[in-house]
Amino acid sequence: MLLKFLTLAAVIAIAWYGFKLVGRIGQQHKQKLTRDEKAARDxxxxxxxxxxxxxxxxxxxxxxxxxxxxxx
Ligand SMILES: [Zn+2]
Known part of the structure; x- marks a missing residue:
């Protein structure tokens, strides 16, 4: 039971950090895209x-x- 709980906690922690990481990368990607679009327009x-x-x-x-x- 304890092992199950620990596994669940680990999965939640990994998912949480994964989402944070993906969100950060997505934001950087969006900023880069905006920069590229501006550069292309210019x-x-x-x-x-x-x-x-x-x-x-x-x-x-x-x-x-x-x-x-x-x-x-
Ligand atoms: Zn030339």
């Missing part, structure tokens, strides 16, 4: 297509794509 307006390599580059970064005649 990026869409400021993206330019490189005429040489057809790659889309964020206008405020303008990183060279590696081609010799890349204007960025």
């Amino acid at each position: 990026g869409v307006a400021d993206t330019v297509q490189c005429p040489v390599c057809d790659a889309y580059i964020a206008e405020d970064i303008k990183s060279n794509c590696g081609k010799a005649d890349c204007p960025y």
